[in-house]
Structure formats: C-alpha cells, structure tokens
Amino acid sequence: MHGLGNDFMVVDNRFQNILFTVSLIKKLSHRNLGVGFDQLLLVEKVTTCNVDFLYRIFNSNGSEVEQCGNGARCLAYFLLIKNITKKKIIRLKTLTRNIEVSFLKSNLIQVNMGFPLFNTEDIPCLKKNVVENCYSVIFENTNIIFSVVSLGNPHCVIICKNIEKIDIVRIGNFLQTYSIFPKGVNVSFVEVINFYEIKLRVYERGVNKETRACGSGACASVVILISKRLLSNEKKIKVNLPGGFLYVKWKGKNNYIYMIGLATHVYDGIFFLKK
Numbered sequence: 001m002h003g004l005g006n007d008f009m010v011v012d013n014r015f016q017n018i019l020f021t022v023s024l025i026k027k028l029s030h031r032n033l034g035v036g037f038d039q040l041l042l043v044e045k046v047t048t049c050n051v052d053f054l055y056r057i058f059n060s061n062g063s064e065v066e067q068c069g070n071g072a073r074c075l076a077y078f079l080l081i082k083n084i085t086k087k088k089i090i091r092l093k094t095l096t097r098n099i100e101v102s103f104l105k106s107n108l109i110q111v112n113m114g115f116p117l118f119n120t121e122d123i124p125c126l127k128k129n130v131v132e133n134c135y136s137v138i139f140e141n142t143n144i145i146f147s148v149v150s151l152g153n154p155h156c157v158i159i160c161k162n163i164e165k166i167d168i169v170r171i172g173n174f175l176q177t178y179s180i181f182p183k184g185v186n187v188s189f190v191e192v193i194n195f196y197e198i199k200l201r202v203y204e205r206g207v208n209k210e211t212r213a214c215g216s217g218a219c220a221s222v223v224i225l226i227s228k229r230l231l232s233n234e235k236k237i238k239v240n241l242p243g244g245f246l247y248v249k250w251k252g253k254n255n256y257i258y259m260i261g262l263a264t265h266v267y268d269g270i271f272f273l274k275k
C-alpha cells in the first residue's frame with residue numbers, strides 16, 4: 001500500500017504472531033531483494049479498552065517508531081477492505097499515543113494525529129528554554145536555522161526557498177548524528193507558497209533518504225509555520241509533496257492536529273519464512 005508514494009507492507013499480525021526481527025525487516029524492505037517499502041505496518045491485538053487495534057510501525061532499517069501518518073490512513077483502509085472491521089472511526093494505539101482514523105467522502109481519510117508536543121524525550125533540546133523554538137547549527141559553512149516538534153516521533157523543520165535545489169540527504173544525514181536528537185530526527189524542508197499552502201520535502205529517519213511523502217512531517221511543518229504566524233490556523237492547509245498533496249488542520253496550541261489524504265492498495269502477497 002502507499003500514501004502519496006510513501007509505501008508500506010501491511011501485515012495482519014493479530015493471529016500470525018510473526019516475529020519481525022531487524023534483519024528480517026531489512027531483508028523484506030530491500031527494493032531489489034525483498035518486497036521493498038519505506039515502512040512495515042503491523043496490526044496486532046490490543047487489550048486496552050478504549051482502543052481497537054495496536055498499530056506498530058517499523059522503518060526500513062528495522063527501527064520501531066512511534067508515529068506514521070500516511071501509514072495510519074493505509075492501515076485503516078486495509079482494515080476496511082479486508083473486512084477486519086466495519087467501524088467508520090478506528091482508534092489505533094501506537095508506541096507513544098492513541099490516534100483516531102475516520103473515513104470521509106470521496107475516498108479521503110482523516111487522521112487525528114493527537115497533540116503536537118514541544119518538550120519530550122525525543123526532542124530534549126527544548127528543555128534548554130530556547131526562545132521561539134529556534135535553533136541553529138553550522139553545516140558545511142552554512143548556518144542552518146530550524147525548529148523542532150514531536151508528533152509522537154521527532155521532527156525538525158527548516159523553512160527555506162527553492163527547496164528543489166537543496167541536497168536534503170546530506171543535511172538530513174548530518175542532523176541524525178547531531179547531539180540534540182538522541183533518537184535521530186525526521187527533517188522537513190518547507191517553502192511557504194501563501195497563507196494557506198506550502199511545498200514540502202522530507203528526509204525520513206530510519207529510511208535515511210527522502211520519501212515521496214511524510215504525513216507526520218506535513219503536520220510538523222504546519223505546526224511550526226502556524227506557530228510562527230506564517231500560515232492560517234483558521235482553514236485547512238494544502239501541503240504539496242513530491243508524491244501528491246495532503247490537507248492539514250490545526251487551530252493552534254492545545255488543539256488536536258488533523259491530516260486528510262488518500263490511501264492506495266497496490267497488491268496482496270505471501271512470503272514464506274525460511275525455518
């Protein structure tokens with residue numbers, strides 16, 4: 001499946017109980033030798049009463065992570081087309097938060113991504129009471145200014161012009177090792193088109209390259225830009241990514257953030273685990 005080209009292998013692991021080790025995930029995610037994907041998404045049973053399913057997310061390097069916005073839309077669509085649930089609002093539990101997915105008209109799917117957070121263990125830098133959530137670091141004689149936010153997973157947002165011209169992999173790789181991101185970080189390069197629309201490219205942690213879309217990266221970018229009053233908090237924001245566009249809505253501090261977009265099923269498959 002994919003969400004605007006951010007692609008996934010989705011497995012109903014409620015009864016199969018397959019142990020996905022790091023080495024197995026790396027093998028399966030390989031685009032020549034395996035299935036090939038940015039992330040592996042698992043549906044698992046959950047005991048928590050106010051949640052419908054456990055939603056586990058693994059990057060292609062085998063790291064388990066806390067959030068995947070595009071993946072949440074695809075997982076909900078998977079549950080619907082496989083008749084696993086008939087619910088129109090599906091509550092998912094990830095490593096660090098509960099999110100809610102609902103089906104809208106014209107095949108659009110909305111994800112309540114929860115609250116954006118500014119002071120968590122994955123972005124501890126903010127504990128040093130930095131004013132205005134603005135940081136800078138020198139990279140190859142260039143001063144990179146960025147802001148940070150967590151959507152359950154860590155994000156760094158860099159506001160720039162002509163994002164097509166930027167070597168985002170070099171900068172993204174450098175920031176993974178930067179001391180203020182102990183768990184690595186997803187890096188968004190965002191260009192404001194107008195008060196209601198942006199252009200975005202994302203270097204994804206754990207995939208270690210640019211993906212065609214990143215839902216949590218879109219949410220992180222909108223949060224930072226609204227916080228800096230560069231975008232409207234009254235209407236949905238159109239986020240243009242290499243793989244297509246998403247809408248993001250956020251009314252500001254102490255409000256949930258919502259992401260709306262499509263989900264696509266590509267094919268079903270079976271893989272045989274060698275004993």
Ligand SMILES: N[C@@H](CCC[C@H](N)C(=O)O)C(=O)O
Nearest residue numbers: 068069070153205214215216
């Ligand atoms: N593509 C996802 C994000 C997946 C996880 C991310 N790479 C991380 O390591 O936090 C999305 O659509 O949000």
